[in-house]
Amino acid sequence: MPATGSGPEAPAPLVRVSVLRLVDFRNHAALRLAFTRPFVVFAGENGSGKTNLLEALSLLSPGRGLRRAVTQDLARKDGSGGFSVGAEIVSNGVESRIATQLRPDAASPTRLIRIDETVPDRAEALLDLLRVLWLTPAMDGLFTGPAGDRRKFLDRLVLAVDPGHGRRAADYERAMRQRNRLLSEHRREDAWIAGVEAQMAELGIAIALARAELVALLAGMILEAGPSGPFPQAGLALxxxxxxxxxxxxxxDLEDAARLSLAEGRFEDRAAGRTLAGPHRGDLLVSHAGKAMPAALSSTGEQKALLVGLVLAHARLVARISGLSPILLLDEIAAHLDPGRRAALFDIVETLGVQAFMTGTDMDLFSALGSRAQFHPTTAEGVGEPFPPPRAPELP
Known part of the structure; x- marks a missing residue:
């Protein structure tokens, strides 16, 4: 598939997806796309499957993807009952093939993952090859929504630099459910409950420390970028x-304190029907540093700009720590940014040296990209071949 536009080629990102293949995924029966530019734009009407393409790319990382969808829901309606997402990637000069799929006759809804010719023991093996970050419209209410949304956002940030974080979080949730059940059943096996609490204390403190380290590193990255950029600086607290x-x-010492707190809180937790202390009660506090104002009280536009700035700072951090330039998925990114900030965003992403996939309903919103991008029209019938970039408006 030829590149579009004219002009010199931008340097290829160190980590990039060169080919994406879909079979029975969402609204796509069969699709193969080759990518030759650092920017890829999917543009079309709402409901044409643009976000589905980004979701497929997000499944190249551990977890449930950018929509956190139930696995069975990813399969195309009227399809085989299963689906397949395959990709050819280049990671620091090494070519690899990744596939994730749900077999039509699968006895359980577990996604299978294959890297080249091997089946890894854990999905976290994907992080050895690439790190995928995303920003979607569903995240626009992050600062005003429930703390649980911010915890999920924060844990996703941690996972991109600490591959073991997801496993710790899952094990902690499992242990907490077990403790809550034991308390609700009024069990008297103190040794059993104490054993579960010891596990919760160890895992919970590890989660809390990993979050704190990520927040400190990200705050340092934001300060390093300085206050003069197009996106406001975010103040972070945890x-x-x-x-x-x-x-x-x-x-x-922290584990001992957490274990003692759990033991002393059994009566109160039993009455509440849940565990009242632990990382599942944590929160990420974000402020507009320039105005010394909580992000939740900022305007809608400022909140969007703060979120974009956070994601860009995290992309820089991921590249520095992991040595892998992340892949950015930016869903409907241009709609709520003014022309100046849109152009600045594109330039910053190019400077980061990452591959970015973006969606929008209006192709003209991406005119500032010019020949740096590969543009694909999307319709209900599928994804079209790339075409020349839209012409940037002429200055008066």
């Missing part, structure tokens, strides 16, 4: 979920 307990002590 509540651990452990009340007033400071996290500046050795991990072993």
């Amino acid at each position: 509540t651990s979920g452990y009340g007033a307990m400071a996290l500046d002590r050795p991990a072993a």
Whole structure:
């Protein structure tokens, strides 16, 4: 598939998806797309499947993808009952093939993952090859929505630099459900409950410390970029979920304190029907640093700009820590940014040296990209061949 536009080729990102193949995925029966530019734009009407393409790319990383969809819901209606997402990638000069699929006759809804000719033990093996980050319209209410949304956002940021974080979080949730059940059944097996609490304390403190480290590193990256950029600086703070307990002590001491807190809180937790302390009660606090104002009180436009700035700072952090330039998925990114900020966003992404996939309903919103991008029209019938970029408006 030829590249579009004219002019010199931009340097290829160190990590990039060169080919994407879909079979019975969402509204796509069969699709093969080859990508030759660092920017890829899918443009078309709402409902034409643009976000489905980004969702497929998000499944090249651990987890449930950018929509957090149930696996069976990813299969095309009236299709085989299964689906397949395949990709050819280049990671620091090494070519690899990744596939994730649900077999039509699968006994369980578990997605299978294959990297080249092997089936990895854990999905986190994908992070050895690429890191996928995303920003979607569903995240626009992040600062005003429930704390649980911010925890999921934060944990996704942590996972991109700490591959073991997702497993710790899942194990903690499993242990907490077990403890809640034991308490609700009024079990008297103190040794059993104590064993579960010891596991929760170890995992919970590890989660809290990983979050705190990520927030500190991200805050440093934001300060390093300086206050003069097109996107406002975000101030970051974290509540651990452990009340007033400071996290500046050795991990072993923190685990002992967390374990004691759980044991002492059994009566209260039993009455509440849930565990009242732990990382599942933490929160990410974001402010508009330039105005010393909570992000939740900022205007809608400022909140969007703060979120974009956070994602860009995180992309820089991921590249620095992992040595892998991340792949950015930016869904409907241009609609709520003024022309100046749109052009600045494109330039910053290019400077980051990453591959970016973007969607929008109006191709003209991406005219500032020019020949840097590969433009695909999307319709209900499918994805079209790339075509020349829209002409940027002439200055008066």
